[in-house]
Amino acid sequence: MGNTVQRGFLDEEFENRTLRCQTMMAECGLDALWVCTEPEVRYFTGFHTPFWQSPTRPWFVVVPSSGKPIAVIPSIGASSMSSTWIDDVRTWPAPQPLDDGVTLLIDCLREVAGQQGRIGLPMGPETHVRMPLNDYEKVCSTFGGFVDSTEIIRSLRMVKSEAEISKHQHICSIVSDAFDALPEILNTGMTERQAFATFRSEILTQGADDVPYLVGATGPGGINDIIRQPSDRIINDGDLLIFDTGSTFDGYFSDFDRNFAFTSATQDAKDAYRAVWEATEAGLETVKPGATTTQIFNTMNEVLIKNGSLGNDVGRMGHGLGMQVTEWPSHTVEDETLVVENMVLTLEPGLQWASGKVMVHEENLVVRADGAELLSRRAAPDLPII
Amino acid sequence: MGNTVQRGFLDEEFENRTLRCQTMMAECGLDALWVCTEPEVRYFTGFHTPFWQSPTRPWFVVVPSSGKPIAVIPSIGASSMSSTWIDDVRTWPAPQPLDDGVTLLIDCLREVAGQQGRIGLPMGPETHVRMPLNDYEKVCSTFGGFVDSTEIIRSLRMVKSEAEISKHQHICSIVSDAFDALPEILNTGMTERQAFATFRSEILTQGADDVPYLVGATGPGGINDIIRQPSDRIINDGDLLIFDTGSTFDGYFSDFDRNFAFTSATQDAKDAYRAVWEATEAGLETVKPGATTTQIFNTMNEVLIKNGSLGNDVGRMGHGLGMQVTEWPSHTVEDETLVVENMVLTLEPGLQWASGKVMVHEENLVVRADGAELLSRRAAPDLPII
Numbered sequence: 001m002g003n004t005v006q007r008g009f010l011d012e013e014f015e016n017r018t019l020r021c022q023t024m025m026a027e028c029g030l031d032a033l034w035v036c037t038e039p040e041v042r043y044f045t046g047f048h049t050p051f052w053q054s055p056t057r058p059w060f061v062v063v064p065s066s067g068k069p070i071a072v073i074p075s076i077g078a079s080s081m082s083s084t085w086i087d088d089v090r091t092w093p094a095p096q097p098l099d100d101g102v103t104l105l106i107d108c109l110r111e112v113a114g115q116q117g118r119i120g121l122p123m124g125p126e127t128h129v130r131m132p133l134n135d136y137e138k139v140c141s142t143f144g145g146f147v148d149s150t151e152i153i154r155s156l157r158m159v160k161s162e163a164e165i166s167k168h169q170h171i172c173s174i175v176s177d178a179f180d181a182l183p184e185i186l187n188t189g190m191t192e193r194q195a196f197a198t199f200r201s202e203i204l205t206q207g208a209d210d211v212p213y214l215v216g217a218t219g220p221g222g223i224n225d226i227i228r229q230p231s232d233r234i235i236n237d238g239d240l241l242i243f244d245t246g247s248t249f250d251g252y253f254s255d256f257d258r259n260f261a262f263t264s265a266t267q268d269a270k271d272a273y274r275a276v277w278e279a280t281e282a283g284l285e286t287v288k289p290g291a292t293t294t295q296i297f298n299t300m301n302e303v304l305i306k307n308g309s310l311g312n313d314v315g316r317m318g319h320g321l322g323m324q325v326t327e328w329p330s331h332t333v334e335d336e337t338l339v340v341e342n343m344v345l346t347l348e349p350g351l352q353w354a355s356g357k358v359m360v361h362e363e364n365l366v367v368r369a370d371g372a373e374l375l376s377r378r379a380a381p382d383l384p385i386i
Numbered sequence: 387m388g389n390t391v392q393r394g395f396l397d398e399e400f401e402n403r404t405l406r407c408q409t410m411m412a413e414c415g416l417d418a419l420w421v422c423t424e425p426e427v428r429y430f431t432g433f434h435t436p437f438w439q440s441p442t443r444p445w446f447v448v449v450p451s452s453g454k455p456i457a458v459i460p461s462i463g464a465s466s467m468s469s470t471w472i473d474d475v476r477t478w479p480a481p482q483p484l485d486d487g488v489t490l491l492i493d494c495l496r497e498v499a500g501q502q503g504r505i506g507l508p509m510g511p512e513t514h515v516r517m518p519l520n521d522y523e524k525v526c527s528t529f530g531g532f533v534d535s536t537e538i539i540r541s542l543r544m545v546k547s548e549a550e551i552s553k554h555q556h557i558c559s560i561v562s563d564a565f566d567a568l569p570e571i572l573n574t575g576m577t578e579r580q581a582f583a584t585f586r587s588e589i590l591t592q593g594a595d596d597v598p599y600l601v602g603a604t605g606p607g608g609i610n611d612i613i614r615q616p617s618d619r620i621i622n623d624g625d626l627l628i629f630d631t632g633s634t635f636d637g638y639f640s641d642f643d644r645n646f647a648f649t650s651a652t653q654d655a656k657d658a659y660r661a662v663w664e665a666t667e668a669g670l671e672t673v674k675p676g677a678t679t680t681q682i683f684n685t686m687n688e689v690l691i692k693n694g695s696l697g698n699d700v701g702r703m704g705h706g707l708g709m710q711v712t713e714w715p716s717h718t719v720e721d722e723t724l725v726v727e728n729m730v731l732t733l734e735p736g737l738q739w740a741s742g743k744v745m746v747h748e749e750n751l752v753v754r755a756d757g758a759e760l761l762s763r764r765a766a767p768d769l770p771i772i
Contacts, residue, residue: 123519133509
């Protein structure tokens with residue numbers, strides 16, 4: 001369990017990421033690029049810790065136009081960061097609210113880019129600046145502003161290396177096994193909370209490092225919400241159940257769901273299940289290098305409309321997958337992102353099939369030269385009944 | 387397990403939070419206050435979902451000068467948010483990168499505060515703005531800026547209600563039981579990774595909802611890093627082990643650690659353990675309403691210096707605890723926060739006792755009228771040997 005897949009990465013992985021970044025930086029005329037969010041810091045350094053859950057301290061990485069990235073971080077991370085491929089680790093004894101890395105970051109950016117340099121920072125969709133706004137404004141005013149570099153980070157992270165893909169394969173296989181075990185370990189009479197705990201435990205037993213994302217719901221004949229936390233509701237005959245989990249291996253996510261009925265299901269529920277399954281089939285056929293996320297959306301949406309969809313609230317029908325449970329791009333009617341080899345994507349068609357009743361399917365895949373290669377084990381074509 | 391402690395909160399909890407907030411808003415002359423981070427949105431609404439791990443969509447709550455808060459959120463959250471005490475739930479079909487809630491948020495703020503109103507936003511230590519910077523700047527320029535309201539949010543969240551404290555008591559009791567079980571379930575010959583998985587499983591079995599934060603390390607005669615992820619290193623006779631976990635019950639954290647030696651320990655390691663234990667004792671004596679976080683720091687630091695501390699990299703000796711694994715305040719030499727009743731705090735003295743060898747203790751407590759009431763079960767005064 002986990003022993004067959006390499007943990008961590010060779011230094012070449014980080015060298016390649018940095019070189020690809022620096023090539024794009026040169027095209028944009030950037031002298032430096034800085035990042036301050038967990039996936040970006042990890043992407044360039046390999047620094048991997050749940051310590052980011054503490055909001056107290058900001059962390060920075062500066063990518064120069066050539067050479068290795070520079071870490072500007074709280075001293076509590078010095079030992080871990082020094083064990084990565086990064087050579088230049090600059091620290092301060094955070095927390096220090098009056099100057100929490102601000103001077104150290106400004107000095108580093110000035111050294112790398114010069115006072116008049118063009119400095120990139122991701123500011124667009126799906127990004128945020130993880131430091132106090134007051135401190136950000138000090139850094140910003142020192143340099144008179146930054147250049148939005150969302151597109152650089154987005155295009156880097158959307159396309160995975162084989163080493164990253166192998167981690168996705170591993171966690172998707174683990175979660176597929178855990179879903180397959182559900183009919184044996186769930187039954188009516190359990191509460192939702194017991195069912196959640198049982199599933200979480202099964203995923204961990206199968207070899208996942210963690211289950212950071214687990215949502216779901218049960219309801220008589222159908223469910224009305226796909227991002228809920230469990231309640232003490234007791235599962236009854238005739239209930240539908242959805243579980244959707246983002247589990248991790250070595251910091252890479254799976255993200256797919258499964259639906260089950262207990263004892264029996266109505267024909268309408270079975271038809272709704274079949275509709276999202278067929279929509280996924282259509283999506284899988286569409287995914288290939290050269291297609292767009294909008295084509296993927298439209299293909300799946302046509303199947304849902306043909307099957308009487310009353311719409312859905314999710315806002316998209318799948319997305320990128322990686323170090324976060326959702327990443328760029330989004331399969332929407334306007335997204336128009338070009339699909340390229342080695343993207344890791346989800347397909348997530350959903351529909352409202354009756355008032356207050358929704359059905360959502362999800363599969364994970366990697367884009368290969370000849371089309372979609374499934375990472376999750378394909379859901380059964382008909383609603384499984386426990 | 388978990389059945390004795392109420393999940394969720396009565397509506398009065400949210401009414402009280404909102405009224406306390408509005409009283410402070412009035413003192414600052416604020417017409418509205420908006421927040422966009424998970425703990426703040428949950429604080430005012432009760433909306434609780436791991437969906438925040440997806441970086442795709444921003445979420446907003448606007449607190450008016452009187453009346454209930456208003457939720458401005460993606461439509462995927464409409465059903466869950468509508469089941470909270472909030473009445474006014476405004477949604478848009480996110481993701482919609484060209485206008486991801488920006489117009490809806492601006493309209494709401496304008497309606498509540500007027501175009502010339504004074505609008506608060508947390509911008510200070512331990513806060514960040516969780517939305518794309520480009521979008522934030524559109525909102526900001528519409529109103530000509532916001533008033534930093536960190537102090538309002540900080541003083542609200544630092545002082546817990548009895549209902550919140552009961553959740554802390556419950557999770558700290560669960561994790562204490564799991565730590566107590568460790569000598570029976572860990573042994574030399576295991577890898578660090580196996581030891582982590584065993585401990586995580588034990589915490590969940592004891593009744594925790596999740597283990598979002600688990601770090602630790604082993605090393606021959608001592609450890610050099612307290613925020614590491616596990617490796618395949620095999621635990622040997624003479625190793626020291628530290629586990630530090632932030633586990634949750636109903637969205638409230640524990641955060642404490644324990645140290646163990648396998649088979650034997652050097653006198654220096656035993657002395658270092660005793661030093662941090664004694665420092666914690668001194669801290670527990672100091673904690674009471676009217677003391678300051680700086681006094682708590684100084685009291686513990688004196689004990690460590692007397693015992694030959696070579697310093698530490700943590701930057702503080704404990705912090706607030708709540709919906710996040712660390713919250714305001716920090717026990718530092720400069721923090722000077724006044725300790726008041728019903729604060730939930732950690733004490734976390736740490737020292738470097740030899741080159742590359744650190745020792746950190748941590749306990750959790752609630753401040754009562756007459757001093758500290760422990761939430762974690764007090765660590766043994768002498769280094770436990772497995």
